[in-house]
Amino acid sequence: MALSMDLRTRLLAAVDSGSSCRAAADRFGVAPSTAVRWRAQQRETGDIAPKPRGGDMRSRRMEERAADILAIWEERRDITLEELRLALADKGMVVSVAGLHRFFVRRGLTRKKRQAMR
Secondary structure (H helix, E strand, O other): OOOOHHHHHHHHHHHHOOOOHHHHHHHHOOOHHHHHHHHHHHHHHOOOOOOOOOOOOOHHHHHHOHHHHHHHHHHOOOOOHHHHHHHHHHOOOOOOHHHHHHHHHHHOOOOOHHHHHO
């Protein structure tokens, strides 16, 4: 569960006015480690907003090898994602079928065989 910006603001205002992180955490009902983390973020970045949550954390690795992926796909447009995954594994690249699917979706490329047969 994400905690509100209002809570962050009030807790950090209490710390700024002299409370310890532990005392402010007790007062506002959060873990002391949370108060310490928020205070450290405030000191380091000057910002108290939470970092983005979720999303794709690994596509960078796949994007670095996009030329390899697209080269194999260009050779055999009717290749299945599993076959493509195995071909990439032969080149030392470990990827999932779902990761390959997202790779093609990001580029707007269809993987349907009916399209390749036209």
